[in-house]
Structure formats: C-alpha cells, structure tokens
Amino acid sequence: MDTVTTETETGTLIVGAGEAGLGIAVALRNAGYTAPVTITGLEADPPYQRPPLSKEFLAGEMDEENLLLRADDFYQDKDLRLLTNAHIEDIVLDEDSAGGTATTSAGHAIHFDGLALATGASPRRLPVPGGDLDGVCYLRDIPDARRLRTLLPGATRVVVVGGGYIGLEAAAVARGRGLDVTVVETFDRLLQRVAAPPISEFFRTAHEKRGAKVLLGASVTALRGSAGSVSGVELSDGMVLPADLVIIGIGVEPRIELAQKLGLDCGRGIIVDDAARTSNPAIVAAGDCTMQPHPLYPTESICLESVQNAADQAKVAAASLMDGPRPERAVPWFWSNQADIRLQIAGLSMGFDDYVIRGEPGTEQFTVLYYRDGRLIAADAVNNPHDFMAVKRALAKGATIDPTDAHNTGLPLKTLIREI
Amino acid sequence: MPKIILRSPDGNTHTVDARVGASVMETAVKHGVPGIVAECGGALSCATCHVYVSDSCLERAGAAEDFEDEMLDDATSERRPNSRLSCQIRMSDELDGLEVEIAPEQ
Numbered sequence: 001m002d003t004v005t006t007e008t009e010t011g012t013l014i015v016g017a018g019e020a021g022l023g024i025a026v027a028l029r030n031a032g033y034t035a036p037v038t039i040t041g042l043e044a045d046p047p048y049q050r051p052p053l054s055k056e057f058l059a060g061e062m063d064e065e066n067l068l069l070r071a072d073d074f075y076q077d078k079d080l081r082l083l084t085n086a087h088i089e090d091i092v093l094d095e096d097s098a099g100g101t102a103t104t105s106a107g108h109a110i111h112f113d114g115l116a117l118a119t120g121a122s123p124r125r126l127p128v129p130g131g132d133l134d135g136v137c138y139l140r141d142i143p144d145a146r147r148l149r150t151l152l153p154g155a156t157r158v159v160v161v162g163g164g165y166i167g168l169e170a171a172a173v174a175r176g177r178g179l180d181v182t183v184v185e186t187f188d189r190l191l192q193r194v195a196a197p198p199i200s201e202f203f204r205t206a207h208e209k210r211g212a213k214v215l216l217g218a219s220v221t222a223l224r225g226s227a228g229s230v231s232g233v234e235l236s237d238g239m240v241l242p243a244d245l246v247i248i249g250i251g252v253e254p255r256i257e258l259a260q261k262l263g264l265d266c267g268r269g270i271i272v273d274d275a276a277r278t279s280n281p282a283i284v285a286a287g288d289c290t291m292q293p294h295p296l297y298p299t300e301s302i303c304l305e306s307v308q309n310a311a312d313q314a315k316v317a318a319a320s321l322m323d324g325p326r327p328e329r330a331v332p333w334f335w336s337n338q339a340d341i342r343l344q345i346a347g348l349s350m351g352f353d354d355y356v357i358r359g360e361p362g363t364e365q366f367t368v369l370y371y372r373d374g375r376l377i378a379a380d381a382v383n384n385p386h387d388f389m390a391v392k393r394a395l396a397k398g399a400t401i402d403p404t405d406a407h408n409t410g411l412p413l414k415t416l417i418r419e420i
Numbered sequence: 421m422p423k424i425i426l427r428s429p430d431g432n433t434h435t436v437d438a439r440v441g442a443s444v445m446e447t448a449v450k451h452g453v454p455g456i457v458a459e460c461g462g463a464l465s466c467a468t469c470h471v472y473v474s475d476s477c478l479e480r481a482g483a484a485e486d487f488e489d490e491m492l493d494d495a496t497s498e499r500r501p502n503s504r505l506s507c508q509i510r511m512s513d514e515l516d517g518l519e520v521e522i523a524p525e526q
C-alpha cells in the first residue's frame with residue numbers, strides 16, 4: 001500500500017495482541033495511566049485464549065466467541081485502541097527520548113513515547129520435505145485450529161509429530177473422536193523437556209490405554225503425499241506411517257525480529273530483567289517472546305511459555321513503564337488437560353536433581369514432587385488438585401515439603417509444609 | 421439474553437448480559453467486572469474465579485462436580501456451602517437473573 005497516514009497521538013504502543021499485550025494494557029489502565037494506549041496485533045482476531053485451541057475448542061466444546069479474552073465494549077470502556085491485522089514491521093527510536101515511530105506493513109505510522117514488546121512465539125517448523133502438503137497442520141492460532149477442526153471429521157489416520165503438551169492434547173482430542181492416532185516423539189520419552197520420567201511413562205501408558213499408539217525415539221525424515229495431500233509419515237528407520245492428517249507440535253520459537261532490529265540483547269528470546277526491562281531500559285517486553293532470569297536461580301535464564309507467565313510478566317512490565325515499584329511475582333504454574341486427565345503443575349521443575357512420587361500412577365491420581373539441593377521447586381499433580389494447591393501455596397511462601405514424608409498419601413500435603 | 425447480577429468485593433453491583441453457553445466467569449471477565457481473576461481462563465485449574473451463589477439461585481445453578489469440589493476446598497477465600505467456581509456455571513435461559521457474590525480474595 002502506498003498511502004501513509006500519520007497519527008499525532010503518542011502514548012504507549014504495545015506490539016502483539018495476545019495474553020501479554022492485553023495484560024500490559026489492562027495493567028496500565030488499572031494503575032491509572034491516562035495517556036493513549038495502542039495495542040497492535042497482526043492477527044485478524046482480537047486477543048483470545050490459546051490453551052483451548054488444542055483442548056475444548058478442538059473438541060468442539062467451545063466456539064470462537066468463547067475464546068475471546070474481552071468483549072468489544074471493554075476496549076472502548078477502558079479507552080484502549082486495538083488495531084488488528086496490524087503487523088508492525090519496523091520501529092525507529094527518537095534520538096533524544098524514549099519515544100519513536102512504528103510502521104505497519106500497510107504503511108501506517110504510529111508514534112509512541114513508551115514501547116512494550118509482546119510478540120509471542122511462532123511454532124517451530126518441521127524441517128523435512130513435504131511440509132506444505134494439504135493435511136499437515138500446526139496449532140498456534142485460531143485459523144490453525146479452525147482448519148484442524150474442519151479436517152478432523154474427514155480424517156481416519158492421524159499422526160501427531162511431537163510428544164509435548166500441545167501434541168498430546170491434540171492426540172487426545174483426535175483419539176476421543178475414535179480416530180486412529182499415532183504420536184511420534186524423537187526422544188526416548190514423552191514430555192522429555194518438561195517432566196520427570198514417571199510423568200512421561202504415565203502419559204505414554206494413559207494414551208496407549210485410550211487406544212493411541214506412541215512411538216518413542218522415532219524421527220520424521222519426510223512427509224509423503226499423493227495428489228497434493230499428505231498420505232504418510234516417513235521415519236528415519238524407513239518405516240512409513242500411513243496418515244491423512246498430520247499435526248505438528250514440536251515447540252515454538254520466540255519472535256525476536258523486531259527486538260533485534262531495535263538492537264536489543266536477545267538470546268533464544270528477548271532478554272529482560274526481573275522487572276521486564278529489555279537491554280534498553282525504556283523498552284519492556286513480556287510473555288512468550290522473552291528470556292528472563294529464573295525466579296529462584298537468577299543466574300539462569302529461562303523461556304516460559306504459559307498464560308500465567310504472560311499475565312504476570314505483563315503486570316510487571318506495565319509497572320516498569322510507569323516507573324512504579326515492581327509487583328510481587330506469583331508462583332509459575334501451568335496445566336494440561338488430556339482426555340479425562342487433568343495435569344496441574346506448580347513451580348518450575350527444570351534443573352531438578354531428585355523427585356518423590358506420591359501415590360500410584362496406575363490409579364491415574366498421583367503427584368510427582370521435584371527437588372533441587374533438597375528444596376521443593378515444583379510438582380506435577382495428576383488428577384490431584386489438593387496436592388497442586390498445597391505445593392503452589394508452599395512455593396508462594398518460599399516454604400518446602402520434606403521429601404521423606406512427601407510420599408505418604410495418608411498425610412495431606414498441606415500439613416507437611418515447612419519453613420526453610 | 422439471560423442476565424447475571426454480580427456483587428464485586430468493592431461493594432458495587434454489576435448486571436451483565438450473558439450469551440447462552442458462556443460461563444459466568446467468561447461473561448464477567450469480558451465485561452471487566454472486577455474481582456474475578458480467572459488465571460486459567462476456565463480450564464478448572466486455578467480456583468481464582470470463586471463466587472458465592474445467592475441462596476435463591478442455588479438449585480438452578482447446580483452443584484459442583486468432584487474436581488471443582490476439591491479445588492474449592494483450597495480456594496483462597498473461605499469455602500461456604502454456596503461456593504462455586506464461576507467458570508463451571510454455564511449460562512442458559514433458565515439461569516436468567518442469576519445472582520452471585522464474588523469471593524473477596526482469589
């Protein structure tokens with residue numbers, strides 16, 4: 001497009017209209033910020049929830065309206081300017097202030113005097129031939145989920161590439177429809193990156209029990225097709241799994257392009273401190289796009305992909321934009337619903353050196369507590385909300401639960417919480 | 421559209437129109453009614469959408485299922501016989517005029 005319009009209003013520009021971008025805008029208004037706030041998102045939809053895309057929405061239990069995080073009039077009431085279909089392509093900073101000018105791909109210029117990056121992440125692409133065949137799907141946004149929802153009824157054999165949460169959730173939905181489902185995972189266990197072996201083993205058994213096949217240590221070398229549509233998944237040992245629908249869930253890449261153009265320090269994500277400030281302290285960033293200090297082990301940098309992190313970091317980012325005190329950080333937590341299994345995770349288990357299994361995995365109700373240097377750092381609770389809540393509370397207080405008693409299901413976990 | 425009447429911890433009463441099939445939590449959050457946090461967005465995982473259903477509506481709203489019941493045991497605000505997680509109450513025409521009080525702490 002060659003028309004260039006120039007906005008005269010300044011205020012804060014938030015790039016990215018997801019959970020984090022919306023969270024920053026709401027937190028600014030809640031803190032009494034009265035200048036203009038513009039949220040720009042490159043998607044067509046206003047801010048919405050992603051978690052149901054691989055769960056209730058995919059299963060047809062929710063519609064698109066249910067996904068939206070706010071009603072239209074909320075944005076008017078809070079005087080938030082929401083621009084959808086607005087891809088910020090470039091940002092030029094002023095030399096003498098914290099402000100600058102952003103340009104959308106349509107050539108629209110937006111001036112700002114405060115900038116927040118909440119650009120999220122995009123799904124990692126499977127680098128094999130055949131990735132562009134019909135019937136090969138990723139699952140990150142509403143158009144992806146809509147497409148998958150329309151393909152599922154006509155599918156018979158589904159191969160899910162990647163045994164992480166999103167892949168397993170989608171596998172459970174497909175299997176729930178009675179389809180033939182195979183999960184292919186490169187590592188020798190499911191959820192390898194995020195959970196202890198007993199949790200991996202539990203989910204393998206649980207999915208197999210419900211009729212899915214799980215192939216571990218198997219890597220995909222090509223997607224085969226006929227007449228433009230996917231027909232099979234070829235593995236490194238030469239085996240070909242017949243498939244008419246392939247769902248790929250092999251992780252995400254934080255979107256750091258704009259931050260790099262702005263010269264901000266980036267690792268895997270945009271590097272921020274515990275106040276959500278980037279290497280240019282006038283610019284904040286929040287959500288999936290960031291890489292931040294571990295809350296308990298600050299010399300370690302981590303990328304978190306969760307709603308809770310996006311929402312919490314957004315509040316911190318808004319406080320930093322207003323030069324206010326940093327709000328107390330909440331305990332990281334996460335959930336995953338697969339068929340009738342509810343997994344709730346409190347804390348961050350990465351770096352654990354010990355774990356305790358509480359309860360019998362075979363009953364599909366148990367908890368794994370994770371320890372590092374003898375200190376409780378996280379728990380994965382399977383169909384066990386009391387344990388989840390107890391660990392979340394212990395972590396919020398900076399307390400621990402003695403590993404020698406933790407396995408005893410006769411003792412409620414909340415009675416075992418001890419100060420460190 | 422069925423209406424929901426919510427009393428916020430700040431003492432204000434909000435009357436909002438609900439879409440049939442939307443939960444009480446979803447309706448309140450979308451319209452910016454203060455007090456409900458709903459960290460998990462309705463996945464029955466966070467217990468930060470705790471409400472007290474007014475006695476006159478209790479029967480119509482129904483009872484909590486097992487998982488919700490266990491989550492409510494550990495909710496931040498006191499659990500009462502009329503406690504519910506508002507993401508688990510789906511609006512229907514029969515629930516028109518539902519009155520709930522949002523729990524003070526989530």
Ligand SMILES: Cc1cc2nc3c(=O)[nH]c(=O)nc-3n(C[C@H](O)[C@H](O)[C@H](O)COP(=O)(O)OP(=O)(O)OC[C@H]3O[C@@H](n4cnc5c(N)ncnc54)[C@H](O)[C@@H]3O)c2cc1C
Binds near residue numbers: 016307
């Ligand atoms: C299928 C699925 C299931 C999930 N399940 C769970 C779950 O059960 N529990 C949980 O806690 N988390 C879950 N997550 C993760 C969670 O949804 C994310 O962590 C969260 O949405 C991150 O929010 P965000 O705002 O940081 O990023 P995003 O939601 O990715 O939002 C960023 C937005 O910015 C836009 N954008 C990027 N660059 C630009 C630009 N230059 N200009 C304009 N706009 C731009 C993007 O298009 C995007 O809309 C799930 C994610 C998916 C995809």
Ligand code: FES
Binds near residue numbers: 458459460506
């Ligand atoms: S919104 Fe999380 S349990 Fe209701």
